[in-house]
Amino acid sequence: MARNLVSIVKEKMIEYYAGDSRRVHHFLKVHSFAKLIAEMEGMEPDEMQVLEIAALAHDIGIKNAELKYGYNNGKLQEQEGPPEARRLLREAGAEDAAVERACYLVAHHHTYRNIDGLDYLILVEADFLVNMYEDKADADTIRTAYDNIFATESGKMLCRQLFSLEY
Template identity: 65%
Template structure:
């Protein structure tokens, strides 16, 4: 992914931070084995659709990222593993990480929370937006704890 986004330090820093939070929350929640590995890989490639979104449409949104991301993630992952179910789940997470309803797994929930922790900070969101995200998005005990501590929510 660093090679894929060479020269785009902001995006590289973003996905590395999301990965760090996803791994941390995952470990705090007791996620292990292949589920943790899927979570970590998905966190690293979650925004892979941005480049093609900008190339195709001249902009990127959460929805265009979800549309353009899975094919790019699949191309990146196929040479690395022949585990079709692994690739399928990572691509599913990439294709849904901006969809906050019908979250169907701990890996999905944690990826969303990790991305929110980073985006709330990077976008310099007002405390009202942080509090709203805390109430509406954060479901894991660990994600809620981190959000409260990082943003000094009372």
């Protein structure tokens, strides 16, 4: 049986971040929420596959940002991520169009204006769900994110349920 592209990317990302279990756990959680939201929103399978590989690779720029600059932030992740993601996704066997869209998402996942596509929106929502939990965000931060970031009905519902928001 042929191996699934998403599984290959997942394995390659675990290898890429070997020894950094915090980062591995992070991208696995973001992937899980992205896939769930996409399924709940009825995303088409081809688009969902691109979203899934982007969700797995979304923070791939952290490693090079830290090596080059000694720290990472959202902009450096967006800058350093696409070349590494492109290499890894091509090695995994992703088609060129999927690689380019996934790299676009990696290059913009910390940019919250001009979100151009359901895949982009879902990636941002999934990353927020995980980051708010991992960062132990306070109620005001969560409510602000809910009001300003979340736009899918599924992402909003998950945010309300996970963080006991009353709306």
